[in-house]
Amino acid sequence: GENVEQHPSTLSVQEGDSAVIKCTYSDSASNYFPWYKQELGKRPQLIIDIRSNVGEKKDQRIAVTLNKTAKHFSLHITETQPEDSAVYFCAATPTFGNEKLTFGTGTRLTIIP
Amino acid sequence: SAVISQKPSRDICQRGTSLTIQCQVDSQVTMMFWYRQQPGQSLTLIATANQGSEATYESGFVIDKFPISRPNLTFSTLTVSNMSPEDSSIYLCSVEGTSGRPSTDTQYFGPGTRLTVL
Numbered sequence A: 001g002e003n004v005e006q007h008p009s010t011l012s013v014q015e016g017d018s019a020v021i022k023c024t025y026s027d028s029a030s031n032y033f034p035w036y037k038q039e040l041g042k043r044p045q046l047i048i049d050i051r052s053n054v055g056e057k058k059d060q061r062i063a064v065t066l067n068k069t070a071k072h073f074s075l076h077i078t079e080t081q082p083e084d085s086a087v088y089f090c091a092a093t094p095t096f097g098n099e100k101l102t103f104g105t106g107t108r109l110t111i112i113p
Numbered sequence B: 001s002a003v004i005s006q007k008p009s010r011d012i013c014q015r016g017t018s019l020t021i022q023c024q025v026d027s028q029v030t031m032m033f034w035y036r037q038q039p040g041q042s043l044t045l046i047a048t049a050n051q052g053s054e055a056t057y058e059s060g061f062v063i064d065k066f067p068i069s070r071p072n073l074t075f076s077t078l079t080v081s082n083m084s085p086e087d088s089s090i091y092l093c094s095v096e097g098t099s100g101r102p103s104t105d106t107q108y109f110g111p112g113t114r115l116t117v118l
Helices: none
Strands: A004-007 A010-014 A019-025 A032-038 A045-051 A056-059 A062-067 A072-077 A086-092 A107-112 B004-007 B010-013 B019-025 B031-037 B044-049 B068-072 B075-080 B089-096 B107-109 B113-117
Touching: A004 A086, A010 A019, A019 A086, A019 A107, A032 A062, A045 A056, A045 A062, A045 B107, A072 A086, B004 B089, B019 B031, B019 B089, B019 B113, B031 B075, B031 B107, B044 B068, B044 B075, B075 B089
Parallel strands: A010 A107, B010 B113
Antiparallel strands: A004 A019, A019 A072, A032 A045, A032 A086, A056 A062, A062 A072, A086 A107, B004 B019, B019 B075, B031 B044, B031 B089, B068 B075, B089 B107, B089 B113
């Protein structure tokens, strides 16, 4: 089955700096890669996703890049703000029609004011 | 996206008892899933709740321990049976394929049920 590795497990950045979280996956058939943000005591919330037919997607301060050859994808947050502090999870799904998501282990991001 | 609610939001239970968690969506959805999230950990899929048929369980999870129902396209229940302290966790439902559209792979999560077993 699919295996998703996520790094780093914790990340602290100064407010205003950029943060990058990286994930690798094992199943070359995976074609959908969402990112979720989970604040303390809250549900995971989808913040951005990317499909295998594109290499990059941006939404304001958030971007995701995908390298299918290397089987890795990354989340980039620019101009970080204190409200970006949360745990971020990447995920991958093996095949279209098989909607099971495999999640990474999570990254705890702390923005230092 | 759909509005997803779960009941109860939290509960404290005695070992050996069972708890049924409800997941309600305000619109029909194609897929419903149940996850467990242990403290400080990632999300682990328990099973896919299939409408009108038996749920599909992931490795390590069995129907006797986690019976699941899905009587229609907007509602599902997960029961945690014969609980032990190791079952203390957050249980989340998620849905996919909202607003009558075909599945798009995007999953949205309910608020979760925080379960503590003494």
